[in-house]
Amino acid sequence: MIQRLLPFLTLIALFTGLSIATPNFLTALNLSSVVRQTAVINIMALGMTMVIIAGGIDLSVGSILAMAGLLGTMAMSKGAGVHVGVLTGIAAGMLCGFINGFLATRLKINPFIVTLGTLGIVRGLALLISNGLPVHDIPRPFAYLGEGTVLFVPFVLWVLVACAVAVHMILEHTRLGRYAFAIGSNPDAAVYAGVNTAMVTTAVYTLCGLLTGLAGMIEASRLMTGQPTAGQGYELSAIAAVVIGGGSLRGGEGTVAGTLVGAFIMGLLSNGSDLLGISPYVQQAIVGAVIILAVAVDEFRKRKTG
Amino acid sequence: MLLQLRDIQKRFGGVTALKGGNLSVEAGQVHLLMGENGAGKSTLMKITAGMIQPDAGEVVWRGQRVDLARPSDASAIGIAMVHQESLLAPHLSVAENIFLGREPRTRFGLVDRVRIAASARRLIEDHHFPLQADWRVDKLSPAGKQLVEICRAIQHGSSLLIFDEPTSSLSEAETKEVFRIVRTLKDRQTGVIYITHRLDELRSLGDTVTILRDGETVHTGALADLPKEQLIRHMVGREINSIYRRDPVPPGAELLRVEGLTRPPVLDNISLTLRAGEIVGLGGLIGAGRTELCRALFGMDPLTSGTIRVGGATLHARTPRDAVAAGIALIPEDRQRAGLARALPVSHNMTIAHLEAVSRWGGILDLDAEQRLTQSYTDKLRIKSNSPGQLAGRLSGGNQQKVVISKWLVRGARVFLFDEPTRGIDVGAKVEVFETMDQLARNGAAILMVSSELPELLQVADRILVMRSGRISGELPGRTTQEDIMHLATPEAAQ
Numbered sequence: 040m041i042q043r044l045l046p047f048l049t050l051i052a053l054f055t056g057l058s059i060a061t062p063n064f065l066t067a068l069n070l071s072s073v074v075r076q077t078a079v080i081n082i083m084a085l086g087m088t089m090v091i092i093a094g095g096i097d098l099s100v101g102s103i104l105a106m107a108g109l110l111g112t113m114a115m116s117k118g119a120g121v122h123v124g125v126l127t128g129i130a131a132g133m134l135c136g137f138i139n140g141f142l143a144t145r146l147k148i149n150p151f152i153v154t155l156g157t158l159g160i161v162r163g164l165a166l167l168i169s170n171g172l173p174v175h176d177i178p179r180p181f182a183y184l185g186e187g188t189v190l191f192v193p194f195v196l197w198v199l200v201a202c203a204v205a206v207h208m209i210l211e212h213t214r215l216g217r218y219a220f221a222i223g224s225n226p227d228a229a230v231y232a233g234v235n236t237a238m239v240t241t242a243v244y245t246l247c248g249l250l251t252g253l254a255g256m257i258e259a260s261r262l263m264t265g266q267p268t269a270g271q272g273y274e275l276s277a278i279a280a281v282v283i284g285g286g287s288l289r290g291g292e293g294t295v296a297g298t299l300v301g302a303f304i305m306g307l308l309s310n311g312s313d314l315l316g317i318s319p320y321v322q323q324a325i326v327g328a329v330i331i332l333a334v335a336v337d338e339f340r341k342r343k344t345g
Numbered sequence: 346m347l348l349q350l351r352d353i354q355k356r357f358g359g360v361t362a363l364k365g366g367n368l369s370v371e372a373g374q375v376h377l378l379m380g381e382n383g384a385g386k387s388t389l390m391k392i393t394a395g396m397i398q399p400d401a402g403e404v405v406w407r408g409q410r411v412d413l414a415r416p417s418d419a420s421a422i423g424i425a426m427v428h429q430e431s432l433l434a435p436h437l438s439v440a441e442n443i444f445l446g447r448e449p450r451t452r453f454g455l456v457d458r459v460r461i462a463a464s465a466r467r468l469i470e471d472h473h474f475p476l477q478a479d480w481r482v483d484k485l486s487p488a489g490k491q492l493v494e495i496c497r498a499i500q501h502g503s504s505l506l507i508f509d510e511p512t513s514s515l516s517e518a519e520t521k522e523v524f525r526i527v528r529t530l531k532d533r534q535t536g537v538i539y540i541t542h543r544l545d546e547l548r549s550l551g552d553t554v555t556i557l558r559d560g561e562t563v564h565t566g567a568l569a570d571l572p573k574e575q576l577i578r579h580m581v582g583r584e585i586n587s588i589y590r591r592d593p594v595p596p597g598a599e600l601l602r603v604e605g606l607t608r609p610p611v612l613d614n615i616s617l618t619l620r621a622g623e624i625v626g627l628g629g630l631i632g633a634g635r636t637e638l639c640r641a642l643f644g645m646d647p648l649t650s651g652t653i654r655v656g657g658a659t660l661h662a663r664t665p666r667d668a669v670a671a672g673i674a675l676i677p678e679d680r681q682r683a684g685l686a687r688a689l690p691v692s693h694n695m696t697i698a699h700l701e702a703v704s705r706w707g708g709i710l711d712l713d714a715e716q717r718l719t720q721s722y723t724d725k726l727r728i729k730s731n732s733p734g735q736l737a738g739r740l741s742g743g744n745q746q747k748v749v750i751s752k753w754l755v756r757g758a759r760v761f762l763f764d765e766p767t768r769g770i771d772v773g774a775k776v777e778v779f780e781t782m783d784q785l786a787r788n789g790a791a792i793l794m795v796s797s798e799l800p801e802l803l804q805v806a807d808r809i810l811v812m813r814s815g816r817i818s819g820e821l822p823g824r825t826t827q828e829d830i831m832h833l834a835t836p837e838a839a840q
Binding site: 113211213225227231 | 685696699710756
């Protein structure tokens with residue numbers, strides 16, 4: 040039990056440690072900046088949680104994030120309202136996710152390969168559409184998504200909470216979620232039980248795309264640009280958050296709470312290192328070591344309990 | 346005396362696997378090792394093969410105490426194990442597998458492929474094995490893979506061969522082949538330890554027997570002195586009715602009618618009917634098309650022609666979903682792989698085929714209803730689990746089987762296709778599986794039971810269909826004889 044709670048305890052220890060070690064950590068300004076920074080990875084990681092539970096993987100989320108942010112901001116720069124712009128970005132993410140799911144299930148290509156392919160294709164298309172140039176002329180109110188505050192709390196935190204509750208509900212309280220666990224845990228058994236595995240898997244990738252699209256719009260709002268080069272390497276952070284939180288790349292395991300903890304651990308590591316003046320080079324190594332450590336502990340727990 | 350194991354003990358964490366394993370084998374002797382699942386047979390043999398180390402006890406080899414710290418220590422003194430699940434490299438050839446880890450080298454230190462191929466060919470020819478040195482191992486049947494493991498053991502000059510349930514996945518003909526090879530080994534003064542569940546195949550093969558129960562040797566001696574009933578009593582530790590016989594119930598309405606089912610080249614014009622309350626056996630050799638028939642009925646493979654009617658309605662089974670919706674359940678041979686999500690709770694496993702029963706408003710699950718439903722089936726089928734939330738993989742094999750069956754009862758399935766339901770299940774649990782099937786039939790289900798174990802078909806089935814090369818070659822009454830089944834199952838040319 041203690042080992043199951045380990046990620047959560049680590050987060051608390053990290054939080055306490057940083058509060059003591061540096062006076063600049065426990066301030067409203069810094070904490071809200073941590074929340075804003077991690078919200079993007081967090082929301083992507085929620086989508087990734089569903090994909091990983093269903094036994095898949097999505098390497099293309101970084102590219103999808105860029106494509107969604109780009110198309111959303113382009114729509115706004117062409118005169119569309121903020122809401123339409125955001126919805127455009129989300130729809131673009133959904134479409135990309137659907138294509139991933141479709142290719143993985145209908146052509147029966149390994150999802151690692153499919154999304155490795157779409158990682159390149161989507162990024163390439165984003166660069167092609169934008170000519171490699173960022174979109175700048177965006178209506179001011181769009182900044183609210185990334186920088187706004189509601190009831191003293193960053194607006195993105197509300198968005199994150201809403202997404203987390205929704206994903207938790209889907210995973211634990213709907214047929215779709217149950218099927219995702221079944222497919223990830225034993226795909227053959229799911230087929231024998233009459234589960235429409237192709238449809239469920241496609242739905243899961245589509246939802247992941249949706250959340251990534253939303254994350255893309257938040258990223259664009261924070262930077263107030265649509266960057267075709269945004270989100271490079273984010274897929275690995277999202278996967279790392281899921282894995283630190285107890286998700287298994289073999290499928291069938293993962294929780295929303297775990298993923299949130301995983302993402303915040305990485306967020307605090309990076310924020311804390313900044314505050315403590317640790318070089319970004321060393322930061323990368325620390326995050327890498329934490330990933331390996333987290334999975335090692337999890338494997339050890341599973342082996343012990345059989 | 347070739348090998349002696351004295352008071353071997355082994356614990357895994359809190360579980361005692363062995364508390365007194367004793368066994369001795371002489372050269373040129375076939376020694377059977379029997380016992381129920383979990384009795385400690387595999388642990389004892391893994392210790393003999395150096396794969397795990399005992400906590401206490403002695404391994405004595407040719408009169409000298411040896412310490413087998415790793416598998417290579419065992420193979421160095423001449424002990425080899427033929428595994429149930431093949432431990433071969435599937436993408437390499439037969440010859441390469443035989444020499445894996447001991448490749449002869451050329452003068453330049455490179456692997457001598459010519460010599461590997463030639464030696465393998467000679468070895469195969471010497472023993473008249475139905476193999477070719479250059480075949481790729483992943484193209485071989487389970488029997489073929491075992492032959493490769495046997496070749497490997499012979500090549501390494503092993504003087505003691507351990508067979509771990511070699512025939513459990515083999516056809517009748519392949520089993521005979523393995524027996525023939527075991528006898529050849531025996532004639533060449535090799536010692537053989539043979540782990541098995543099958544009582545009937547042993548008399549012709551074994552010289553001596555050791556029976557383990559709960560980690561202890563409870564009997565050892567000559568096989569000829571031991572009547573079958575006593576053998577079972579030693580294994581189970583209690584009186585058990587091994588001569589299970591089902592009392593048929595009068596069949597009810599026709600639940601399944603299959604006409605002219607064809608899927609070249611594996612199924613050819615199959616017609617059959619199943620009635621409520623019936624258990625129909627499906628016999629035949631491996632490769633006769635029995636599993637393929639189940640798969641076709643379950644919508645897993647496309648048909649070229651033929652009709653399937655379930656309860657009077659035509660079923661176009663294009664996917665398993667269609668078959669499930671029509672009320673067909675397939676309990677596949679490999680339950681672990683295809684029947685159960687081991688890492689998920691019992692409740693999830695039971696409701697997965699029919700979540701509609703526990704959901705509201707189209708897709709929201711009613712978790713309380715799910716718990717109640719799970720509990721009611723746990724009680725009804727007397728499944729031994731702590732709670733509906735217990736992970737399915739933690740249950741015993743027989744209880745896992747019941748969870749799989751419950752899943753289909755929740756779904757309201759009426760036609761059950763059991764593919765080799767007793768494979769890998771021990772004697773005590775077999776009767777329980779038969780009783781569960783009988784209960785299903787009494788409650789109005791129709792059952793098609795595929796089995797390669799002829800005595801089981803005779804015990805359980807009301808009537809027996811026999812398949813041969815994709816066709817139904819005949820139907821026999823339940824009280825037929827093994828000879829009649831074999832006659833229908835064997836290709837005409839061989840008769």
